[in-house]
Amino acid sequence: MRGPRVARSGGPVLAPPLTRRSFLGASGVALAAALTACGGRESPVSGSSSGRDTLTISAIPDQDPEVLARLYGAVADSASAALDLDVVYEPVTDYAAAVSLFRTGDLDLVWFGGLTGVQARLQTPGAVPVAQRDIDADFHSVFVVNTATGLAPAEDLGALAGLRFTYGSETSTSGRLMPAWFLQQAGVDPQGFPGGPGFSGSHDATLALVASGSYQAGVLNEQVWTSRQAEGTVDPAVVRYARTPGYHDYHWLLGPDAVQRLGEDLPDRVLAWLTGLPADDEVLELFGAGSFIPTGASAYDQIEEIGRDLGLVS
Amino acid sequence: MTVLERPRAVAPLVRDRRRWAWGLGAVALVLWSLAGTGALTGDVLNPAGLSQAGRFAAGAVHPDLSGDLLAVLGGAALVTVAYAALGAGLAVVLGALGAVAVARTTWGRRRLGWTLTRGALAVPRGLHEAVWGLLLVNVLGLDPWVGVLAIGIPYGAVTAKVFADLVDEVPRGGHDALRAAGASRSAAVLYGLLPPAAGGLLAYAFYRLECAVRSAVVLGLIGAGGLGNQLSLSFQSLRWPQVWTAVYAIALLCLLADVGGRAVRRRLAAPAQAPAGVLRRDRVLVGAVAGVLVLVGWSAWYLALDVRTLVGARAREQVGHVLAAAWPPAVDGELLRRVVALSVETLQMSVVAIAVALTGAVALSGVAAHPGPGAGPGRRVAGVAVRAVLLVLRAVPPPVWALVVLFVFLPGVLPGALALGLYTLGVLGRLTAEVVEELDPRPRAALDALGARPVGAWLVGTAPRAVGPTLAFALYRWEVAVRDSVLVGLLGAGGIGVLLSAETASFDWPAVATVLVAMVLLTLAVDLVSARARSAVR
Known part of the structure; x- marks a missing residue:
């Protein structure tokens, strides 16, 4: 330490307990130390340490996130055991982000929906659809209405045209x-509802909005409808x-990077794991499926065509 | 110099004619916007939805306090804090560098260069943090840099502008003397301009940190992690008790940031008196700055930020992919027509939102302000209650308000505008209360002592002097509301955010580029009008 410095102006200066130089120096060292100390630490927001033997799985945020989180804990464990790899589940909150x-x-x-799977496959050359559930080959949506509309269940969708109507998420297939x-x-303009259609953001929000009567009608995934009724x-x-x-x-889509990193036989191994799950397996139960079955790109040609038609695939 | 100052005449009270024009213009704008959102005509209410809104409200009384959820939220809160600290830290660094580039001091009389660099700042500033987040996810993937940059870039641009203004507005005597004595330009700025501006710069840096907490929450909604992420997961399945637990956690963080930041700002405005003739650094301020620096260091460690991600081959490749896909922007007629129509809608939404927020803030400001020492217990309890309500209003993110308002209003632009208004009321209410607290209390006290009724004393003693700063804050929040309208739009509640959300969902990058350009132009226009109006009410 030097002695008291000469004052720059005014009266005498008491030497401050901490000089500016030492303060700036110390904080610079601390910041640099913090930045360099990061090496090797795993970030709490991107759990995948992109290790050679790590497979990162995820799902579009389509249903109950708590169930999804539980489900993917189980899936990660099951896949890890069957494939002999480190499997990490990475939650995503947005359809487009997943793609x-x-x-x-x-x-x-x-685990993509039909449309998001097509979008992801078109943007990622080399991606392959691996498997779908037994129920996915014949999936359904249900149109719901508020009782105040007085509509009785019917096949004619034309009656919906004059109602305030909400879809779920923009790129949800169901x-x-x-x-x-x-x-x-059925001859109804899908964008032509009074005031334009709404996008509630999720199947549950669709149900709540139709229940409130703000929207008189809506449409959602049949699986969600059935489980909420139960x-x-x-x-x-x-x-x-x-x-x-x-x-x-829905279907499982596998990316080309993983195949390159973990071996050419990865798609077969993933398929063997999924189709080989025993009937009472927790994974099947959480997915609401009887079994997983093989699938291929051609199963989604119709979705791609409709997506182009509606301007959702470009 | 011993020239005696002549007694100056008291400046005559004149009405500023410009204010009339601005006032009438504002009334017309609000009426036009209300008409545009359909608030003046036809049915807008949906009373049948009260039971759904009631479920939301019931969650406030019964938040989910299970141990698992609290543990998850605790971890998420750390991520949010880390994003806020690093984002604000980056903003201050970028702001300091940018301020050099946009200060009048740098450009002197070269107006063209100054105007161009200022204009360039409008691009990063014109896009909301959430939009930056959406774009960065596409480039950087799942990386903590997404959250840090999404806050740091737009905040950095705002900070650069404010820092430059603060340095430019400092009395220039010291600077000019140093220059005349032969000091170099940089030395003259460092020793002549920076010290007198330092208090203002530090106060603004702490204000940015307060705002960064709310922005970090919003980024979670688009998937960058933290409390917003947890809230969004519970929100998608409408688990209101869990949503409320997250809201209370957010409110707690906001409260800590507000109280801490305000304490520092007050200290800067009214420094502690040192003994005469002694220059001493304020230990409280040194402690606060050191504390924030430690927090920033910890955040970088906690999020495991790696600078290599930013300059790595993958980031370059992905930037290339997005730019190649987005160029050239789409210019087909139908898209442009929609962009224009929705920009108008966004403008109307933001005006209605500010009108709602300003009305609420003025009505509540008297009660929300911290009372003086002589206040009774009833007044204190009311003050705490109103401040708590304002805190919750700004802790619930706008998209959640949008859904709740949509339960009781018919679909359209109005529910989105009201949702934005509720959120803005939370922020503006607090700012207005601060204005009232910082007024000179003596005129009001004199009126009280003379026996004036409380309402009369408030109207005559308090209100007239609070009007200017309150309107200035309202105009400033209007600029923010235009940007925030993207948030309710992403959930489909109207405005140009709806189009952005549709185009990003279908990965139509050329159209996304067009929408982003429109957003920047819209916010630039609103900023210009607001700056003019603020100079008129000042």
């Missing part, structure tokens, strides 16, 4: 794409109006 992260290689194996297509087939949480003001014909929906 982008699959493209960037942050996610290796993702909450947007296929219902919009079936509406179009739980008894559906507001009595909401009733089922119609059920769509069947279509292909």
